Amino acid sequence: MRASIDRLYPVLALALLAAGTVWLERVSRVEDPAAAGAQRTGPDFIAEQTRILGFGSDGRQRYELISERLTHYPQDDTTKLDQPRLTMQSEGRQLRLTSAEADVSPGGERVDMSGEVRGRREGGADRPEITFASEKLTVWPDDHRAATDTPVVLTQGQSTATARGLRADNLFGNLTLIGDAKVNMPRRPRNPS
Incomplete structure (x- = not known):
């Protein structure tokens, strides 16, 4: 009888070890990987002195976005820019936009x-x-x-010209001023007859 009890000790020890391992794994496991990422509140990366280039389907550069600091937040996949400078080409002319800060939507569409x-x-x-000049501007590059x-x-x-808002297609090629638009144009000099 003593020999059969001595044989049970290793089996009982292994069973207790297995039960402890299962318990420890369940206690320390994160249930949903997406939820674990959502719990993170800070940025996942920060870059200084960044330069982003966008190209059209024809391979030509369409825009350049330079920023003093770029901070990406994984919670909503947004990117914050400090002192951005956006340069775009349109109809052979260049448009330059600057601001104190900017938010870039997921995918960079806006x-x-x-x-x-x-x-x-x-x-x-x-x-x-x-x-x-304005305090805010949304751009779809x-x-x-x-x-x-x-x-x-x-x-x-x-x-x-002043107004309460603006819509621009072809980036300042076609402008629509919105609300209380006022335009001040200097008089043309008269031709002596």
Whole structure:
């Protein structure tokens, strides 16, 4: 009888060890990997002095986005930019936009610029440059569109326009001023007859 009890000790010890291992694994296991990622509240990466280039289907560069600091948050897959500078090509002319900060949507389809948003589109042979000022501007770089519902000031040469908002297709090629739009154009000099 003693020999049969001595044979049970190793089996009992292994059973207790297995039960302890199962218990420890269940206590320390994270149930859902997605939930574990959602619990993380900080950024997953930060980069200084970044430069992002976007290309069209024809292989030509469409835009360049430079930022002093880029911070990515995995919770909602957004990216925050400090002092972004967005340069885009449209109709052979360059548009430059700057702001204090910006949020880039997941996938990069939309850039929400805020804080002293300034823009300048190069002039052409028959058009002076256009400048833009507002506190916020949403840009869709791939679609070459922009919009804001905050007050804007536009200048082109000696002309100035103000409004409560703006919609732009072809990035300042076709502009729609929204709400209380006012345009100040200098008088043309009269031709002596």
